[in-house]
Amino acid sequence: MGINLLKRxxxxxxxxxxxxxxxxxISRVVPGDPARLALGPRAPEWAVxxxxxxxxxxxxxxxxxxLWLDGLVHGDLGRSLVTxxxxxxxxxEFLPATLxxxxxxxxxxxxxxxxxxxxxxxxxxxxxxxxxxxISYLGIVSPAFVWAIIFVLIFGYNxxxxxxxxxxxxxxxxxxxxxxxxxxxxxITGNFGTFVDAFKHLVLPAIALAMGGMAQAARITRSSxxxxxxxxxxxxxxxxxxxxxxIFVKYLLKPSLIPTVSVASxxxxxxxxxxxxxxxxxxxxxxxxxxxxxxxxxxxxAIAGVIMVLGVIFVTINIIIDxxxxxxxxRIGLAGR
Amino acid sequence: xxxLRKAVALLLVVGLLVTxxxxxxxxxxxxxxxxxxxxxxxxxxxxPVFIDPGVGSKFSDSIALVNTYDTLVFPKPDGSVxxxxxxxxxxxxxxxxxxxxxxxxxxxxxxDEVTAEDVEFSMNRLLKIxxxxxxxxxxxxxxxxxxxxxTVEFQLKKPFGxxxxxxxxxxxxxxxxxxxHIEKNGQYGEMGDYGKKWLLTHDAGSGPYKVKEVKMEEYxxxxxxxxxxxxWDPNAPKFFKLSGSVEPITVRxxxxxxxLEITDELQPLExxxxxxxxxxxxxxxxxxxxxxxxxxxxxxxxxxxxxxxRALAYCIDYNAIITSIYPGSALSKGPVPAVLxxxxxxxxxxxxxxxxxxxxxxxxxxxxxLDQYPVSLSWCAEAPExxxxxxxIQANAAELGIKINITKKPFGSMMADAQKLETTPNASLxxxxxxxxxxxxxxxxxxxxxxxxxxxxxxxxxxxxIDNMIEDALATVDVKQRFEKYAQVQKALxxxxxxxxxxxxxxxxxxxxxxxxxxxxxxxxKKEKGxxxxxxxxxxxxxxxxPEKRLALL
Numbered sequence: 001m002g003i004n005l006l007k008r009x010x011x012x013x014x015x016x017x018x019x020x021x022x023x024x025x026i027s028r029v030v031p032g033d034p035a036r037l038a039l040g041p042r043a044p045e046w047a048v049x050x051x052x053x054x055x056x057x058x059x060x061x062x063x064x065x066x067l068w069l070d071g072l073v074h075g076d077l078g079r080s081l082v083t084x085x086x087x088x089x090x091x092x093e094f095l096p097a098t099l100x101x102x103x104x105x106x107x108x109x110x111x112x113x114x115x116x117x118x119x120x121x122x123x124x125x126x127x128x129x130x131x132x133x134x135i136s137y138l139g140i141v142s143p144a145f146v147w148a149i150i151f152v153l154i155f156g157y158n159x160x161x162x163x164x165x166x167x168x169x170x171x172x173x174x175x176x177x178x179x180x181x182x183x184x185x186x187x188i189t190g191n192f193g194t195f196v197d198a199f200k201h202l203v204l205p206a207i208a209l210a211m212g213g214m215a216q217a218a219r220i221t222r223s224s225x226x227x228x229x230x231x232x233x234x235x236x237x238x239x240x241x242x243x244x245x246x247i248f249v250k251y252l253l254k255p256s257l258i259p260t261v262s263v264a265s266x267x268x269x270x271x272x273x274x275x276x277x278x279x280x281x282x283x284x285x286x287x288x289x290x291x292x293x294x295x296x297x298x299x300x301x302a303i304a305g306v307i308m309v310l311g312v313i314f315v316t317i318n319i320i321i322d323x324x325x326x327x328x329x330x331r332i333g334l335a336g337r
Numbered sequence: 338x339x340x341l342r343k344a345v346a347l348l349l350v351v352g353l354l355v356t357x358x359x360x361x362x363x364x365x366x367x368x369x370x371x372x373x374x375x376x377x378x379x380x381x382x383x384x385p386v387f388i389d390p391g392v393g394s395k396f397s398d399s400i401a402l403v404n405t406y407d408t409l410v411f412p413k414p415d416g417s418v419x420x421x422x423x424x425x426x427x428x429x430x431x432x433x434x435x436x437x438x439x440x441x442x443x444x445x446x447x448x449d450e451v452t453a454e455d456v457e458f459s460m461n462r463l464l465k466i467x468x469x470x471x472x473x474x475x476x477x478x479x480x481x482x483x484x485x486x487x488t489v490e491f492q493l494k495k496p497f498g499x500x501x502x503x504x505x506x507x508x509x510x511x512x513x514x515x516x517x518h519i520e521k522n523g524q525y526g527e528m529g530d531y532g533k534k535w536l537l538t539h540d541a542g543s544g545p546y547k548v549k550e551v552k553m554e555e556y557x558x559x560x561x562x563x564x565x566x567x568x569w570d571p572n573a574p575k576f577f578k579l580s581g582s583v584e585p586i587t588v589r590x591x592x593x594x595x596x597l598e599i600t601d602e603l604q605p606l607e608x609x610x611x612x613x614x615x616x617x618x619x620x621x622x623x624x625x626x627x628x629x630x631x632x633x634x635x636x637x638x639x640x641x642x643x644x645x646x647r648a649l650a651y652c653i654d655y656n657a658i659i660t661s662i663y664p665g666s667a668l669s670k671g672p673v674p675a676v677l678x679x680x681x682x683x684x685x686x687x688x689x690x691x692x693x694x695x696x697x698x699x700x701x702x703x704x705x706x707l708d709q710y711p712v713s714l715s716w717c718a719e720a721p722e723x724x725x726x727x728x729x730i731q732a733n734a735a736e737l738g739i740k741i742n743i744t745k746k747p748f749g750s751m752m753a754d755a756q757k758l759e760t761t762p763n764a765s766l767x768x769x770x771x772x773x774x775x776x777x778x779x780x781x782x783x784x785x786x787x788x789x790x791x792x793x794x795x796x797x798x799x800x801x802x803i804d805n806m807i808e809d810a811l812a813t814v815d816v817k818q819r820f821e822k823y824a825q826v827q828k829a830l831x832x833x834x835x836x837x838x839x840x841x842x843x844x845x846x847x848x849x850x851x852x853x854x855x856x857x858x859x860x861x862x863k864k865e866k867g868x869x870x871x872x873x874x875x876x877x878x879x880x881x882x883x884p885e886k887r888l889a890l891l
Contacts, residue, residue: 032749033756039468040394041752041791042772042782044475047467054524082385083553084392084537093553149586157590164590165582166555171374283582285554293384293554298749 008322012315016308020072023307024065027300034298038081055079055300068304077308078301082293087305090290095309096180097167098275098286100198103181104206105213106268112210113217114260118253120218121225132218139215145277147208152281155204162204163197165283172197205282209275213267217260224256258328265321269314375884377576378853378877381588381601384581386557388548389536390459390508391466396602398469399872401557401579406508406542409437409456410501414860414867416678416774418501422451422509422543432496432814439487443566445511446540446547453483458512460491462531470506473772496812498819502773505870511541545878546577556580565878572854572881592618592847595887599855599875600847606664606722609845617851617890621858622665624676625844626868627770629663630783631714631730631837632795633763639710640763644701646834649712649764650687651694652733659840662725669838672779672830673823676841676868679776681824684831686838691736698737711740713762715754718747723766726839730764748792755792765795768842774870776823777811784830796835803829844874852886 035051036043049058055078056064071078077087120132139147156164163169167182175185175194182198228234229252237247275288287306294302380400387393388401409426410418423437443451460481463471477497482490493500515532518539523530532541538551545567546559559577561569582588583601585608591597592612600612613620633640633649640646659666673680703710714730716723724745731741744762746754751767754760771778781788785807788794806829810822830836848855857874 032753037749037752041793042394042472044467044472047471050467050524084387084533085553090553152586152590157593160594164594165580165587165596166552170578280582281584281587283555283580283584283587285552285581290554296747296749 005319005323008319012319015315016311019311020069020304020308021065023304024068025061027298027303028061028064030298032298034081034300037298068301072308077305080294080302081299082297082302087301090302091287091305091309092180094285094287094290097182097284098272098279098288100181100183101202101206101209101275101278101284101286102268102271104202105209105271108207108210109213109217109267109271110264113214113264114221114257116214116218117221117225117260120222121229124226129222132222136215136218139211140219142211143277144209144212144274145281147211148205148278148281151204151208163201164204167198167201167284168194169197169201201282201284205275205278205284209271209278212274213264213271216267217264220263221256221260224259225252228252228256254328258325261321261324261328265317265324269317272310272313371884371888373575375887376574376882377578378574378598378880378882379578379580379591379596380599380875381580381583381591381597383583383601383603384554386579386581387469387537388540388551388557389533390469390510391462391471391531391536392469392533394469394506396871397579397581399870400875401872402508403544403872403875404546404559404577404877405540405544405548406510407443407451407544408507408509409439409504412502412505412774412870412873414865414869416502416867418505422456426501428814432498432500432812433493435491435493435500436484437489437491439489440566441487443543444564445514445543446562447511447514448564449511449513451509451511451543452486453489454486455509455512456489456507457481457483458515459510460507462510462515462528463507465525465528466531466533470772473503473506496814498811498813498816499773499775499777502775502778505773505873509543511543514541549576554581559877567878569878570881572883574877574880574882577877588612592849595849595852595890598849598853598882602844602846604845604847606845609847612847617849618847619850619858620845620847621855621861622843622845623857623861623874624667624674624841624868625770625871625874626674626677626774627768627842627844628669628674629726629766629768629839629842631839632765632767633835633837634758634761634765634795634797635833635835636758636797636799637761637763639701639703639707640712642701642703643834644697645703646837647687648694648698648701648737649734649739650834650837651690651697652737652739653687653730653837653839654689654733655687655840656689657729658726662722662729663840663842665843665845666840667843669840671827672783672836672838673776673827674771674779674841676866677771677774677776677779678867679820679823681776681820681827684824684828686831687834689733694737698739707738708740711742712764713744714741714764714766715744715746715751715762716766717751717768718745720766720768727766752792755795756790758797761795761797766839767792767795769793770871774868776827777807777819780807780823780826780830781811784826784835798833798835800833803833849887849890851890852883854881856880 035048035057039048039051052058056067075088080087080090083090116132120129123129152164155162168174172194175182175189175191178185178188183195186194186198234252237251272288275286276292279286279289291306294306382397382400386397386401388405390402390406393402407422409421409423411421412418422440424440425438427436439453445451464475477493479492479494484490518535519529519532520534521529525531540548545562545565547562549560550558557579561575583603585604588600588604589608589612593615609620612618633646635641655668659668670686671684698704714727716727727743731743734741769783772782782793784798784803786799786804789797789799806826810819810826813819813822848858856879
């Protein structure tokens, strides 16, 4: 297990290295002068030239890459042209905000999806199964931002019970920075009022983001369970008189979860990308929104920083999921994956 | 099995009810009491918002700056300026020297007194950094000097008639406070970073509102500066917030929940119509001195031919534009928007006249070979309504046999295209705003050769005569004479037709008319003439808010 883990980490470093070259080149060949874009059309040429020098844009591409890589190794991702701060500072501020949504969203996605899938499989062809299937189809066909708009209209406008903007209500003081996730930090510091407020702000964006993945997880869990229900080994276990509950949890559910976990892992990783529009709609100052703003403004350092962090997250989630799948079905193992 | 099914259904219903009750109850009760925080004006604008006078110059920055900092003079809708931090001024040496006498006893937010040294420091800092509104002064200001505690003198390299008008963009910083927060090892020598890092999230101003909190990518919150020298109305807002969300659904929901008082100007027409139907909400429509231009590349075939350009100008259906695509906007009457001081109402302007269009086309050197010379037209991807306009122009031009190839481009790409004559398309749809409220601003930034290669002049006019006329007008200190010279430039530009001036833009903003008094909206209702420079329409000090009326709407 340990050797496999080391192998996967080693391979991941190569993947990230390739990604860094790719994103560095792509971000620099897109038309438009980032220094001019940052300072505006009326800024004098000397000021623009000064910024170009500061960003090393006056140097050859390979020199720019080496300098950027050197900074990356030392934890310095350069300065953002949009926020005018260090990209590292921006990432420290915005990443926890998105992580908070994504974690809650992932919990809703995995547990909600599996729960609905089990119920649907358990009560096949009942009204409950029908209802869950309709919800699942709607979830799959509707992108996250559509759910976000629907939720804002229903729970923000018609039945205004949830906040629809930002991370905290006006007047609520943010908790001291520990992890950067307001819910976690407020719990650590014992500020339950802030926790409730921060949590309320997460509910709608997290559910909107989770809807598609949850629906997919529900569908896959359902069909996988129905598939396994008809297998001979289940019939044999029933014939041996093994309690139904034990068969259900240990022999039916566990193998049925393998495809769900595999697909859900990809969905969870994709949540970071899908979070953009949801963050925009809820005016939530998160990492995904920051990333898109960087791309629209040709904020080179921020683009590279965001993509690298996303790359690390994707790679890490994939490694973790591989281990979970290997645990669920030891026959699969890690070597072949 | 049926028992389990019922239990699951019951669980779902109970869970939903608990969530709804838990989230809703407390907030509804609490909302029925007027709190200090309810005396607030919240405005949405595009992010980022720069509150540093040395950096900011966009719409959102301007709103932030006019509320945080004071200026020597203050603009009026008729284009004139009135004393503000300066109580009076002298114009000496035929417009080469401006001497300002400062108001005494004006306090910065930290309690320090505003002095002439602060004015000198603010101008030098702006010029040295070179960003933000520095471009208004770099060309003409030779130096600035504090003569004594309350007198400051500006020396110009050459006379610049609208200098007073441009001073509405010189925001006065507290020198001592900025110097106390500079980071050494910055790019400005002994001034380090000139306080840029600190001023990203703090202010050093003396304006009516002081910065309370900056949440990057989310909002900036200000609170009333009680010691403001300009005094306060009892109903003036205690707080002011600029939110960085312009998503239509978010904005509309916030208006309905009374969590937003004034919207941004970037909403789709449909959203304004929907918000207009919300009880207590009105949409203020006012001409803001901006106009939409079809910039024609005068150095590229076939738009290098003046008759071809005029033919295009005569074939466009201007009335369809201002009634169907941009309702509320006004017909453009020349290169300068009609609400700007210095606009000449007597010059002719183009109207749809197909007979004249055909006549002009016959005089063009491209007549009879139009199929060989299609016109490339770019429109800005960030302004979706422009697509309809581009299609209308395409259809109108087709009536003359002119083929137009339309391309949608992000503004960044349009800016990149504008840098070289060869990459600039034949026609580009671009909104333009004056930098200060006078015709000279538009004429200089749009038609002087110095702006070629920027998105503000995709015409590549490069006409020595026009350059000289503009420079001469701007160097004229006497207002009447200056305006006469502006009129001559406008006439000359009409003859050259480097641009098709499509319409003068009407800015739309929804606002809570039942509990907010907004002077700009009142002016719009009364159809008063004139306009204010960008950001000054949102000068919160002059607004009033009535929280108890807001509660009645909840």
